[in-house]
Amino acid sequence: MPSSATPAKHPALQSLQGLRILSLALNLPGPAALMRCRQVGATCIKLEPPAGDPMGLYNKPAYAQLHEGVKVLTADLKTEAGQKVLHRELEKTDVLLTSFRPSAIDKLGLGWKKIHSLYPALSHVAIVGAPGTLGEEPGHDLTYMAHNDLVTGLNLPPTLYADMSGSLMASEAVLQAALRRQEPYAGSGDPHPRGAFIEVALSEAAAYLALPRQWGLTQPSGSVGGAHAGYRIYPCQDGRVAVAALEPHFAAALCAAAGVEAADIRAMFAPATHEAIAAFMRTQTRAQLDQLAAAKDIPLHTLLN
Template sequence: MHPTDHTTTALQPLQGIRILSLALNLPGPAALLRCHQMGAHCSKLEPFAPANQASADPMHAYSPAAYTQLHDGITLLQANLKTEAGQALLQQQLAQTDVLLTSFRPSALAKLGLDWESLHTQHSQLCMVRIFGSTHPEEADHAGHDLTYQAEAGLTDNGQLPASLFADMGGALMASEAVLQVLMARARSSAGRCLDVGLAQAAQWLALPRQWHMTTAQGDVGGAHAGYRMYRCQDGWVALAALEPHFAQRTCQAIGLTDCSGSIAEMRTAAVHAAIEAFMLRQRCSQIAAMAAQSDIPLQLIADYHK
């Protein structure tokens, strides 16, 4: 599925808004792409690329495909902000910018003259969204990455790397939300506003279901409910999400447990877990998917689970 949100794209709430980003890696570019999809004119100012490299953004080295997709429709500029020429280009851009997006630590912003107090004095209507590792003042300058923020939030298990960069992508969504917030505040006051987004806080927000024990082994969406589990079939795996009683009852009826009402208490029992597990093991994934479609049961076939 393409990451574009077609509803947001159709609304184009940021049409006519100009956003300049200095943010590298993933959260800033992902947030900028979301803003572009909402209609904003988006530019990104990168450092000059080293010799034999297409971009100074580390994301290009990690994943050229990701870099290309993240910058689709984004105007790319290059400058050395530590030089007079670079600062002149930056000031020229800021004079026609509505929102500045950054991902530097506070100390680095100050060295570049990009602390909020200085910017607000020079450009009173400019808004700013700053992506930090953490919004706690004593932690904003600490080194960190997605993995450390997820680990702090309790989203890592048994030494396994997370399935995705949840802190970065969650932070990107919060940053694009913050763009809307500062613009709405400016519309009421006619003065620029500044908001901070912490990747650690994004990870903690995503971890709330775990903190509520919903996704732990004893939670109903953590494996305790037989209708909400990954099941092995003959030729792969399926993800079953029959959580609500009516979906759970349909699942039980489809596998032959006709006396099961699908209540949460019943779906937590070892007998129901064993019955569904045994049924799934006897079927091919395509057979299970066909059964689920016929009975209107939430299920996703994952035939290439181990590939």
């Protein structure tokens, strides 16, 4: 694929139209989940402490994009005045989104038993570091990734995988809560919506991302871990090329272009095939490889560095 290609954008379905979300979540996973929910129609309000969201200090452009279309209010939830603002908003809220440790939730008077008694229709999506009592232990994206064997060498991962996948799980939980609101309270005959408590653990988000590695797919001996000659990153004359010719017809097209004989899929795992394709790539520029990809229908993407 040419490096200039960009994915087409399509208008999102407004699946959460009419749903009101109140977020107390700071930093990245909560605001990213709120951004996703807003993009599909939810009305999003956020209460920030007087000091603001730390993301506004780390990276102002990120903060701006995460909070586009979000109504941001300020309240110190540790004070009586802040609690009044909180409960004024909760009275109008369908889903509460938080990212505190469980003990902090209790200190703020937001324990599920209490909040459910006050607002039976309210759902609470709680983003935590780890499930259950482990939620009190300190952790971050990097530690959850490391625990699941997703950090190699001394380089940091190129993005915050646990945080971002956790945000998707949180937005999925909001959707579950929205669906629950459409159903009568099971077995009671009560037609009014009932809220649910849904916990989303970033450690479990990292574990979900790690499944292909646990299965062996992305281990060095796996098909997408480097053992298959058609699924690798190779140096070329003026940069690198990421090749994803995994399926037999793509692998055959790659081998034909490189002048490599490969009788069947097993040949793609042979050292000689790796060496031959690597040698071919070293003779090609990024422009030549982009042209080759378009002409021969080979999935690859060239990289400058």
